[in-house]
Amino acid sequence: MRKAGTMDIPGPRSPLSVLLPVIGKGADQKPYSGTVFFDGRYIGHELRIVCPTDSQLKDLTKGSIDAVAWSRMIGTFQLRVALEVGDSYAIGRALARVYPPERLKRSSGKYTIEKMARISLSEQFAEEMKRCRPVLWLDAKTNELNSGILCRDPKSAIFVRAAIGDLRACPYCSEIFRPDRPDQIYCTIPHRENFRKQRFRAKAKAKSGG
Secondary structure, three states: OOOOOOOOOOOOOOOOEEEEEOOOOOOOOOOOEEEEEEOHHHOOOEEEEEOOOHHHHHHHHHOOOOHHHHHHHHHHHHHHHHHHHOOHHHHHHHHHHHOOHHHHHHHOOOOOHHHHHHHHHHHHHHHHOOOOEEEEEEOOOOOOEEEEEEOOOHHHHHHHHHHOOOOEEOOOOOOEEOOOOOOOOOOOHHHHHHHHHHHHHHHHHHHHOO
16 A cells, blocks of 8 residues: 555556546555645645546446446547547447437438537537546645646546547447557557458448448
């Protein structure tokens, strides 16, 4: 167990550190818990926080929401990357996870698929991150101030990580992963190739009218 006042951040690619308050039994439950001092309304008060690893954050989030909400969240993460790379096939697949079929049908006459995707993405991230706020936290051990984002629950924290590009959802298997490079879209090379095959077959089927 680390001493109170120390932090162990798992090294996100972004310069921002994602801070998450202790959940459940508190600091004695998790070895990565610590005590820091926050500026703002917490000034002068200790606030116990958690900086979970990627897998811990994923497990905490999955355990706190239902299967429908989890699927929609994965679709939202996939949608962001699909829009960035301009993959129309991936956009359509991800959008189907985010919107119920009846809403997709109603909206299809008003907007293009890409427009619907961008509206959905803005809507989802804004809703999930509305209770997060940027903070400066003081590491009691090093006495250094660090930029961070205070998140109230695991789901909002994982959305922040996805918003800053630190976590993604693989288009093929839907697994949440941390990219090793800014241009990494798939969790593994085999999944990249499998998704390319899916895309090729889908386009061939559309052309043949099958």
